[in-house]
Amino acid sequence: MLEALAVYVGASVLVYVAIIIYRHKVRSQLRHVPGPWYCALSSLPYMVLFALGIQLEWLRRLHDQYGPLVRVAPDILSARSVEAARTILGTHKFVKGAMYNNCAFTGHPNLLSVTEPVLYKAKHRMIAPMFSKVAIDEMESIVIAAGAEPLVERLQRHADTGDIVNVHQLFCYMAFDVVSDVVFGRNIRLLEDDNGGDNMLTWTLSMLLLQLAQIPLGERVASWIFPRLAIQRKKVIKFGLDAIRERLGTETVRVDALQRFLAAARPSVGEEVAAPAATSELELAGELILQLQAGTDTTANCCTWTIHALLEHPKALERLRAELDAAIPDASAPITHKMLKDLAYLNAVLNESLRLYPTATADAHRVVPESGAKLCGHFLPAKINVFASQYLLNRWEQLWPQPDAFQPERWLVEDEVLNEQKHAFFPFSTGARACVGRHLAQLELRVAIASLVRRFNLERVPGDDMTPRCIFALTPRGQALNIRVTHRH
Ligand code: HEM
Structure with a gap:
C-alpha cells in the first residue's frame, strides 16, 4: 500500500x-508576443471567460490594447488579422487543437473533430455530397416542407390568437426539424409538438453540455456526475443508429442526404483502405448526429439575430419588405429559393446579420505545425494554439466603419473597399475546414426570413436580454426573442 x-x-x-x-x-x-501578464502565467482567466461564453468582447479590448497578436493563455494566441486568419484556416498545415477532441461523442473521430488529414479527406468525401449545391437544390422541397412551411403555419396560429411567441425557440425547432428530416430521413416535427420540452433537441443540447463538462472532468467522470445527460446522449445515438439500420433495410426512392451519405459510405465501411471514412455503424451515426449539432444552433441563431436586427431598424425592415413584395406579388403563393437567391437587399441583410453576429464564432483553435510559423510579424514555435475569430475581424473599425452598426446598405456599394471587406468575411469559415452545410443554411435562412417578413407584421415585445453570448453558437443571453405577429393580408 x-x-x-x-x-x-x-x-x-x-x-x-x-x-x-x-x-x-x-x-x-x-x-515577444504581447498580452496581459496574468495570461502568460495561467490559462484560467481565458478558460473561465470561454466557458461562460463572454470571451469575445474581452478579446476585442485586448487586441485594441496590444495589437494584432495577443497571448491569451501560456500557449494560446489570438490573432486579429485577415492574413493570419487565412493562413491558419486556409490549409491542413494548422490542424485543429485538442479542444475538438471533446466533439467526438461516440468515441470515434468525426468530420468536425478529426485532425489527421488523410482520414479527414476520406470523411469529407463521404459527407460533402450530402450538402453539395446540387444536392441542396434537389432537396429544396424537402427542406421547405420540413422548415419554413410549418414555421409559417405555426405563426399563422399565433397571428390568429394574437398571443406572444418566442420566435427564437421556433427557429431552433425549425432548424432541427430540417436537419433531422434531410439527414436522418425522419422529421421530428418539433414545430408541431415539442413534447413538453422532452425531445431530441433538448437531448442533443444535453450532449453538448456533457461535452463541455468533459473538458475539465474527462469522459468517464463527466458521465458519472451527470448521468441524466449521459442517458440523453445514448438516446440520440440510438436515434442515429436506428435511422441508418432502417434505411439500409429498405428500398427507398427518397433522394435525401442520408441516401447520398450511405451511398458514399458503403464502399469504405470495413474496407481495407488507407483510411476508411468510418469503420462501424456507430461511427456513421456519429457523423449524422454531428450534423444535428452543427446545423441547428448556428442556423437558428442566425434567424433570431436577423429578425432582432430588423426590428431594431424599421427602415431596413421596410426596404426588405418592399423588395419581397415586388419579388413575390401573390402573398399566398409558395415561396421558393429561386425567387429569393438573387435578391440584393435580402442577401445584404443576411450578410450584415452574419457580420455582426457570426453564429459559429467559438474560438476555433489550430496548432502551429512542426516547422513553426510566422504570424503578424512573430515567429511561433510548433504546437502553440492559435485562433482568429470571425467576430473580432467583423467588429474591427480598421475593416468596417462603424463596426457595431447594422447597415445592410454597406453590402450594396460594389467597390474596392467592399472587395477587401469580402476577403475578410467568412462566417462559414474558409479553406480546408470550411462549413459543409453552408448551402443548406443559406437556403433555410433566405426562405425563413423572407416568409416571415413577407407574410406577417412583426412587433417587438420589450424585455428580452439580447446580449450576445458564445455558448457553442453566438446566442442571445436571454435565449428568447419574443414578438407579436399579425397577418399582413
Ligand atoms: C448559419 C448557419 C451556419 C454557420 C454560420 C456555420 C458556420 C460554420 C463554421 C464557421 C465552421 C468551422 C468551425 C470550426 O472550424 O471550428 C463550420 C463547420 C461545420 N459546419 Fe457549419 N455553419 C452553419 C450551418 C451548418 C449546417 C446547416 C450544417 C449541416 C447540417 C453544418 C455543418 C458543419 C460541419 C459538419 C462542420 C465541420 C466541417 C469540418 O471541420 O470540415 N453547418 N460551420
Missing part, C-alpha cells in the same frame, strides 16, 4: 515538474 502511494506521489511530482518545465519553455519562446 505504502509502495503504491510512493509510486503515485513520485509520478505526480514528475508530471508536475514536466508541466512546469514545458510551461517555462513555452513562456520564454513566446516572450
Whole structure:
C-alpha cells in the first residue's frame, strides 16, 4: 500500500515538474508576443471567460490594447488579422487543437473533430455530397416542407390568437426539424409538438453540455456526475443508429442526404483502405448526429439575430419588405429559393446579420505545425494554439466603419473597399475546414426570413436580454426573442 502511494506521489511530482518545465519553455519562446501578464502565467482567466461564453468582447479590448497578436493563455494566441486568419484556416498545415477532441461523442473521430488529414479527406468525401449545391437544390422541397412551411403555419396560429411567441425557440425547432428530416430521413416535427420540452433537441443540447463538462472532468467522470445527460446522449445515438439500420433495410426512392451519405459510405465501411471514412455503424451515426449539432444552433441563431436586427431598424425592415413584395406579388403563393437567391437587399441583410453576429464564432483553435510559423510579424514555435475569430475581424473599425452598426446598405456599394471587406468575411469559415452545410443554411435562412417578413407584421415585445453570448453558437443571453405577429393580408 505504502509502495503504491510512493509510486503515485513520485509520478505526480514528475508530471508536475514536466508541466512546469514545458510551461517555462513555452513562456520564454513566446516572450515577444504581447498580452496581459496574468495570461502568460495561467490559462484560467481565458478558460473561465470561454466557458461562460463572454470571451469575445474581452478579446476585442485586448487586441485594441496590444495589437494584432495577443497571448491569451501560456500557449494560446489570438490573432486579429485577415492574413493570419487565412493562413491558419486556409490549409491542413494548422490542424485543429485538442479542444475538438471533446466533439467526438461516440468515441470515434468525426468530420468536425478529426485532425489527421488523410482520414479527414476520406470523411469529407463521404459527407460533402450530402450538402453539395446540387444536392441542396434537389432537396429544396424537402427542406421547405420540413422548415419554413410549418414555421409559417405555426405563426399563422399565433397571428390568429394574437398571443406572444418566442420566435427564437421556433427557429431552433425549425432548424432541427430540417436537419433531422434531410439527414436522418425522419422529421421530428418539433414545430408541431415539442413534447413538453422532452425531445431530441433538448437531448442533443444535453450532449453538448456533457461535452463541455468533459473538458475539465474527462469522459468517464463527466458521465458519472451527470448521468441524466449521459442517458440523453445514448438516446440520440440510438436515434442515429436506428435511422441508418432502417434505411439500409429498405428500398427507398427518397433522394435525401442520408441516401447520398450511405451511398458514399458503403464502399469504405470495413474496407481495407488507407483510411476508411468510418469503420462501424456507430461511427456513421456519429457523423449524422454531428450534423444535428452543427446545423441547428448556428442556423437558428442566425434567424433570431436577423429578425432582432430588423426590428431594431424599421427602415431596413421596410426596404426588405418592399423588395419581397415586388419579388413575390401573390402573398399566398409558395415561396421558393429561386425567387429569393438573387435578391440584393435580402442577401445584404443576411450578410450584415452574419457580420455582426457570426453564429459559429467559438474560438476555433489550430496548432502551429512542426516547422513553426510566422504570424503578424512573430515567429511561433510548433504546437502553440492559435485562433482568429470571425467576430473580432467583423467588429474591427480598421475593416468596417462603424463596426457595431447594422447597415445592410454597406453590402450594396460594389467597390474596392467592399472587395477587401469580402476577403475578410467568412462566417462559414474558409479553406480546408470550411462549413459543409453552408448551402443548406443559406437556403433555410433566405426562405425563413423572407416568409416571415413577407407574410406577417412583426412587433417587438420589450424585455428580452439580447446580449450576445458564445455558448457553442453566438446566442442571445436571454435565449428568447419574443414578438407579436399579425397577418399582413
Ligand atoms: C448559419 C448557419 C451556419 C454557420 C454560420 C456555420 C458556420 C460554420 C463554421 C464557421 C465552421 C468551422 C468551425 C470550426 O472550424 O471550428 C463550420 C463547420 C461545420 N459546419 Fe457549419 N455553419 C452553419 C450551418 C451548418 C449546417 C446547416 C450544417 C449541416 C447540417 C453544418 C455543418 C458543419 C460541419 C459538419 C462542420 C465541420 C466541417 C469540418 O471541420 O470540415 N453547418 N460551420
